[in-house]
Amino acid sequence: MTVSESDHLDVERIREDFPILDREFDGTPLVYLDNGATSQKPDQVIDAISEYYRTYNANVHRGLHHLSQEASIAYEEAHDTVADFIGAEGREEIVFTKNTTESENLVAYAWGLRELGPGDEVVLTEMEHHASLVTWQQICERTGAEDKYIRIDDEGRLDMDHARELITDDTQMVSAVHVSNTLGTINPVSELADIAHDHDAYIFVDGAQSVPTRPVDVQAIDADFLAFSGHKMCGPTGSGVLYGKRHLLEEMEPFLYGGDMIEKVTFEESRWNELPWKFEAGTPNIAQGIGLAEACDYLDDIGMESIARHENELAQYALERFAEFDDVETFGPPVGEKRGGLVSFNIDSVHAHDLSSIINDYAVAIRAGDHCTQPLHDKLGVAATARASFYIYNTREEIDVLIDAIDDARQIFG
Template sequence: MNPYEIRKLFPILDQEVNGQPLVYLDSAATSQKPAAVIEAIEQYYRGYNSNVHRGVHTLGTKATDAYEGAREKVRKFINASSTEEIIFTRGTTTALNTVARSYGGANIKEGDEIVISYMEHHSNIIPWQQLAKEKGAVLKYIPLQEDGTISVDDARATITEATKIVSIMQVSNVLGVINPVKEIAQIVHDHNAVMVVDGAQSTPHLKVDVRDLDCDFFAFSGHKMVGPTGIGALYGKKDLLEKMEPIEFGGEMIDFVGLYESTWKELPWKFEGGTPIIAGAIGMGAAIDFLEEIGLDNIERHEHKLAAYAMEKMSAVEGLTIYGPKDAEKRAGVITFNIDDVHPHDVATVLDADGIAVRAGHHCAQPLMKWLDVSATARASFYLYNTEEDIDKLVSGLVKTKEYFSNVF
């Protein structure tokens, strides 16, 4: 793959910010969108905008075919067994909340254990906190190794016969760590519990196979994988989804409505109440087409190469601390760092003046920030359209930032 050619397919990247060519290093927050995805959404609104499933007219049929066609693309993309196991959601957050409220609400009781890790995104912490409070369950955390990784032995020691749900991110949005979720899933199932995987940061960058991982639920978002915002998917094993109750009620998800009782449609539609996110699903399908044409294996290799290059170059900047494993092969294309005596927001502001976009703050991972003993960090995240030249500009910007604040203070 040629990132310079790929970059040309993203209209937003062909611009200047503050008089400098844009260097976009914030894809972990949201990725940019190729023209093919933008055009797919535009074609829907221009050519066959209609509600799905309900109508028999031409536009409704075309919209339904495109919407359900996108579901099949998602199924193939993550290697689910059936489209019945693919539920469209607003994103990873909604998907995880659906599992917590529906499956967790029905199956967790007082004294049961829910296990997560210190590196989780808030979206994979708060739903379990709330469920534990409501049910009187115990929320436990798998400890982290010194470099921020999770060891299988620590997972095995934390998960007990009282554990009913384990929910772990496959890739950390802060440390870039690639977690051993397949091995953890085996431990989880040995204890007759269910395994939930937050795939928000893995699905755009690694080839995901939910059957190989043997997870029970898998959640991810479209906007981090060159798709539109406001759309995501929840995969769940069919036997579990069939036993679960919807958490939203209304049109579209019903079979029969009487005065005092109602029944639900079959999977997956019983979980998709109301008018669905039609344009978003079509855009997500176009994003999958785009990524598969390039190849997830190619994207993964490219990001490992960028991460290794960035860690080498950034490590040479005096006073710069990189968090997470030192081996680039153990992480995705995310590097979180701090510069001594410079607040991350100041780092991001100086870089932005040179057209370089990075993220600064707690990255929706405050427990991890506490574990790292920092209040905030800066983060550079890479994707298929980034180049070594982008990293060179980042490093030059970091040197400039350090020099600027050294002179000020």
Template sequence: MGTQKTAPLDVERIREDFPILQRRVNDDQQIVYLDNAATTQTPNQVIDVFGEYYRGYNANVHRGIHHLSQEASIAYEEAHDRLADFIGASGGREEMIFTKNTTESMNLVAYAWGLNELGPGDEVVLTEMEHHASLVTWQQIAKRTGADVRYIRVDETGRLDMNHARELIGEDTQMVSVVHVSNTLGTINPVAELADIAHEHDSFIFVDGAQAVPTRPVDVESIDADFYAFSGHKMAGPTGIGGLYGKKEILEGMEPFLYGGDMIKKVTFEDAKWNDLPWKYEAGTPLIAEGIAMAQAADYLDEIGMENVQEHEEQLAEYAYNRLSEFDDIEIYGPEPGPERGGLVAFNLDSVHAHDLASIMNDSAVAIRAGDHCTQPLHDKLGVAASARASFYIYNTRAEIDILIDAIDDARQLFA
């Protein structure tokens, strides 16, 4: 795992690896990219993987004995091992399934495990800050199976009410699904503690790590997660690829999510026998180049050091939080800066809709997110239709946050 910590990040040198950051838009303004919780930018080291693959060893995996297929298969299989190591899964490729993204990982478990194991009287426990990838998926699976969905409360500080969690998670609970880092509040949830509570009641826990794996050291075995999911495009990798960690003994006992080529070992006209892990859950021709590129993204982040990534991002978030707190007409959501807050800040400016604010930001070449961030029920609880969100990564600077503050002032003056 990439936990080494060295000197503070050389952000200017890192920025040279990301060609898109050199773009100039809107009357030759250099783009300020603060939408990293949605998608991070991609360094040359990852982009180059695609040229190397398609020019050098483009072939289908696990389907040929010729040289190119062998090279592609080895690189793709080793990518599984690399991502398993990146998140602390000692079981290697057998515990690392490649999916399209965190959402597909969630659906894989919900369909392959949930449809077969849940029934009337069973409970799935979520949190009020869940991304729709978790909330909608388990909600719909519960409707099909007759199970109930219950939600751990978010308190007024933006943290989970852990006393309420202990009340909800009980003998009828079969699955606890929780976001590791909230993409709206920035809250870092006590997932290891929740795993302990779940396991005390013989329940599984699924952790949505989409905002955690890119930004901090993650050790799925220390957390004792039964399932843990993440997406490549949020960790300086390509779009269309993600990872699902699952404990080997659980994955072996589940039915496949998709059927077809490569996920089988033997097929007759009457039945089929499934392939070994992880290929059992990777039907058809997979995202070969994307998987290899995601492994390269892990190498890139490890070279920087994940503790350094975390420290840099949280320092930027604290700086943004403090700058935004200077103004009485700005409401910030989530915990105050500290060990329970990650590297994003969601907020609203009085009398200015978040979409209007993002549009004015764009006039200054500042890219932020505006909307409900796929957390509509949480926004309903907060009493707002939408919020603006600035989120940070390894290539962002305090100077860019100052540009954000200036652009907010432009919006303030325009709507005065």
């Protein structure tokens, strides 16, 4: 539908689905290159959310009237759609949260606080997002477990020999980002899963930057847990997913307590609801879940293989253009190596925030800062980086606009 015979994205056709891309600032068309932070939303997702509020807005699992039944069915089927999208066995393995961070915390609190103790280890990578790093760091402080970090090399790849040294029989959990939101590195999470499982440890995969941009099959990579956010994949904000193997979710205690997550309550005790509702206490983000399912269908229609190819091509082109400047440093895998659709960079003697501000004058939206990876930036020896991140509606011509804006910024800063 949106893929041409050459298996490249029909980007111009896709762009028609995103009304925000028609915006201009002082007559200059918007160039949106901050997709690693959040993606834009197509009409199909906006319409699905609007239809819920306009035609069958009601609480789920609580009423026998028509609206509640329609809402309940749509919300439950949204879990089915997401399960199919990532290759889970069924809706029982799909817990709706509000974002990747909440999913990380759910496992850390519901599993980590009960299972970890002195002598146990949690192994992470040096490129972890704060959602993973801070969460497990704090859980280790509370339980007496130790957090360890797999090194990265000079080009932002994981040192897998070091991973094999760190992951031992004392390791209980390995938490690894699938695609780095700063470096664009695509980590071998399936290999990490094998190493973890050889030591009877679990693996938690942060899929915030991978699920929106490439095919991810949780059974193929043998992830025990995987998390991602809907707002990075054409879905609404406030929509997130925790995937967990069914037997692990069944063994875990709830993270939140209250309505809908219970089966029976007496003054003496409570029994929990079946999966996944056991972990979805209170009124859930109904519209967001329905919108997320629509986003999954939208991306499926385009084709995740084609999306991954498109992002890599844009990243490679951006790296080639950046190489034209001798005062621009890029971070992560070099030209020619497959990577996620983003490039972090700096200009000599120009702070990333100043650069981003100048580029914004050209209606080009990029990210500047530490991208919630402060320890990684410390290792790289920089306080901040600028980041251009691409998605299904971006073009080479937009990268050319970015390069022209950067060239002008270089002249301004001398």
